[in-house]
Amino acid sequence: MTKPIEGVSEKILACAKKEFLEKGYSEASLRTIAAKADTTTGSIYSRFRDKEGLFGAIVEPAADGLIQIFLKIQEEFHAVKAEDQPRLMEKYVSSGMDEMLDYVYERFEEFQLLLDASYGTRYQDFVEQLVDIETEYTYKYMEATKFLQDGSEITEEFVHITARAMFDSMFEVVRHRMDRETARKYIHMLEQYHYGGWGALIKLG
Known part of the structure; x- marks a missing residue:
């Protein structure tokens, strides 16, 4: 050979x-x-193997790594006692977003490819994988904290829509090629924006 x-x-x-x-x-x-x-x-x-195999060799480690970080963050938060989760959520979300942002910026070109150059590959639904994880764990949180009530209008489909909006917004910092610290500022502003929306829904409920 x-x-x-x-x-x-x-x-x-x-x-x-x-x-x-x-x-x-x-x-x-x-x-x-x-x-x-x-x-x-x-x-x-x-x-x-082929063109998709070559593309995957570039982007798959970055994609898998971010998914594993996100799952770790979710698991650590959901290991907290249910009665403490509402009080600690903002802290976990903020530190988790910082960790994910740093990971993305250390592999910036790979995430540019995942977000804007992956159409036609199995990686084109990469963001949707993150959305599915967020949807699953948000629903777990709502069940653990008794947020869900009979007749609640907060459905899994609605949570999925809001999660998609969050990640699409988050990844705009990559698409706009922001420097890391500007991106961090915008990401934390987005967190507050989404907190405000959920806060309004809880009050309405």
């Missing part, structure tokens, strides 16, 4: 990232990537 040439995979990944950032997944060309990496399309196929 021929020994793989050292450094070729790394060069392919670097050139592929630039190509995907510039053109998106659908319009990116493996021939162009191969030419810029001084290799062949066959070399790309042997290492990454």
Whole structure:
């Protein structure tokens, strides 16, 4: 068996990232990537299977890492006694959003690809995975704190809609290429905005 040439995979990944950032997944060309990496399309196929495999090699570690951080934050919060959760929620949300924001900004280009260049791949629904987690755990919180009552208009579908709005808003800081500290300021403003909305619903209830 021929020994793989050292450094070729790394060069392919670097050139592929630039190509995907510039053109998106659908319009990116493996021939162009191969030419810029001084290799062949066959070399790309042997290492990454196909174009989606190459795209996944770039974005999947970042996507999986953020999902795991988000699940950890949720699990830690829901391990708190139910009677203490309302009082501690803001603290957990704020620190959790900071942790997630720092993670994203340390892998900024990968998240640009996930958000704006992944159409046509299995990663195009990446944000929806976060929304599903938020929806599940928000409902758990409402059940644990007895917020849900018979006849409540706060349905799982409604929670999903608000969670989607939250994450779409959050990721706008990436789409607008804000510097990290400006993004942090906006993220905390968004937290207060969403708290205000939920506060109004609770009072109405």
